[in-house]
Amino acid sequence: MPRQIIRRMLITLIILLLCVTNVTGMEFQGTAFHGTLFHRSISFADAADLAISASTDLRSEYKGLKILENAWRLGFRNFLPRFGLSVQENDRLQEIGADSFIKNYSINVDQLLWDGGKLSMSRRLERMDLNLSNTRLERMAGDIAESAIFAYQSVLRMRTILAIKEAAVEFLLGQLKILEKEVELGLALPVDLAEAELALAEARIDIVSLESDLAEFERQFAELLGLEELPPLSEKIDTNRAVVLPSAGISVSLAEEKNPELVETRFSITKRQAELKVASRSWIPTFRLTGSFGLTGNEYPLTRHTWSVGLSIDLSSPWIQNTFSFQRGWEAPHDQTAGLQNSFSPLPNPAASLGKRQAELALSHEKEKYSLAFERTGRNVERALEKCRLADFKRCLAVEAADIASRRYSLEELRLGLGHITRLELMRSHIDCTEKEIVTVEAALGQMQAERELERLLDLKPGELATFARQR
Secondary structure, eight states: OHHHHHHHHHHHHHHHHHHHHHHHHHHHHHHHHHHHSOOSOBOHHHHHHHHHHHOHHHHHHHHHHHHHHHHHHHGGGGGSOEEEEEEEEEEEOOSSSOOEEEEEEEEEEEEEEEOTTHHHHHHHHHHHHHHHHHHHHHHHHHHHHHHHHHHHHHHHHHHHHHHHHHHHHHHHHHHHHHHHHHHHTTSSOHHHHHHHHHHHHHHHHHHHHHHHHHHHHHHHHHHHHTOSSOOOBOOOOOTTOOOOOOOHHHHHHHHHHHOHHHHHHHHHHHHHHHHHHHHHTTTSOEEEEEEEEEEEESSSSOOEEEEEEEEEEEEEOSSEEEEEEEEEEEETTTEEEEEEEEEEEEOSOGGGGGHHHHHHHHHHHHHHHHHHHHHHHHHHHHHHHHHHHHHHHHHHHHHHHHHHHHHHHHHHHHHHHHTSSOHHHHHHHHHHHHHHHHHHHHHHHHHHHHHHHHHHHTTOOTTHHHHHHHHO
């Protein structure tokens, strides 16, 4: 008995180990499988993010902008002292007189003291250029996202229409079989059968063409997302969804605050204002502190040393260029030095005197552009709101027309049962009902596109319009 109990326990333990091993292996395989393929269904926002992350051009532009930003940070070096090291050895052998072997080692220092803020303003201009470039890249990313959303909507449209047409073909095929029996029994005319076969053939041709187009659209969409295969799509075309819109005043206010075009124009105005300040301060002199320390002698170790401290004043304008420098120093053991130098150049660049005027004109132009863009944004938002309302009204009419066609088809079925119409006429009624259903899908898609256009004007993500409208 104890041996049998032990044997049973060992068998149970082995079975449990095998089960655990199999489950672990299945989990590992599932993890690896999910790591290589994208199985989660994606929404409009997911498609936009995937397309942006898959764009090689956009990544390259962002990397280039990152390099420029790092270069701008390193430009802070211009505020710090500049050091220079020079080494010189001058050997002179003379036929008459003593030979000389002079060795000089010196360290030079140059420090900006004050330039009226010109260097700071130039760095601010560079920073504004970077901000403008970043804004343009964001607009580029927005365009890529919109192309992904448009491709998503196109695939949804074609899939929905394909499903409707496939259901219609199944119905026509069933009615055709019944019609064939009716012709055999003499209850229907052969010409009706021929016309029904022609209608079925046309419907099948439409399906084949639509399947071919859908496969190409799905392939292009997957490439746009940077995926090998198109993942499941979570969004659907809802023909019964009513549009929810915010008020015109709130929409216009949000667009005037966050519209990408206006944001970029405001950046441009700020940059032009800074350029005008730089042009206005061009006459301010620049003060620099200079200094040097040197060792000299005929042989090592060098025993003589010198030092000097000076001030340099540079006044540059379109009409004059004047540089004044003064130095005071000492040479061991007892010598003292002093130097004074001034260089003057008249009319170095008279054309640059128009720089301030050009900056004023550029600022005025940017303000006019902003004013026009500001007014245009308000009109575009109001137009987009009206377009959404019209698209919603068109969808409602299409739904009503499809409902009427469906009820008419039900009446045609009753009339067929009473013998008032032929089966071919019933098939025609079903084809008309199918066409009305497709029109409804097109109208619902048009409403989605109109809403997305408004969302883009308001700088909202896909699907945020209804949430924003309810919150307001």
